[in-house]
Amino acid sequence: MPTPTRPTVFLSYSHRDETWKERFATALKALELQNELVVWDDRRIAAGDGWFAEIEQAMNRAAVAVLLISTDFLASGFIRNTEVPHLLKRRKEEGLRVIPLFVRPSPWKAVDWLAAIQGRPKDAKPLSKCRKARRMNSSPNWPWRFELGSTATASSRSGKPPSGAQA
Secondary structure, three states: OOOOOOEEEEEEHHHHHHHHHHHHHHHHHHHHOOOOOEOHHHOOOOOOOOOOHHHHHHHHHEEEEEEOOHHHHHOOOHHHHHHHHHHHHHHHHHOOOOEEEEEEOHHHOHHHHOOOOOOOOOHOOOOOHHHHHHHHOOOOOOOOOOOEEEEEEHHHHHHHOOOOOOO
């Protein structure tokens, strides 16, 4: 797969949080369609490709890593032993932006590396506990504040969703 020239957003998640991953990826789709970024998750790996090498390459080219935090995320051996150490090493050595996104309740405060990083939503309230998320059921149209390094999307600069976005 050719290396994209657009910034890559690497999504790290437990497959048990597939619905949350799809919602987040859909929320970023407009930016992807405008050639602002590339959203990468392991479902992009083609049949017959070496999955480990593909994940490693995607982590290496990521400009941002979004970690969908849940108990299943924290319990995953592959995430805990492979993805997180690799992403945290890049964070320390290269300044990779690592953003915890709390999707379901978890004992995240007991995880030293995670407790030390500012996450979203505000106050680490899991998205699953947000009244608006519950009301929306399966709707993927959420307003997001998302930053790629120092370049912020229109929604993060104004604090409002981009025009045409549904709140």
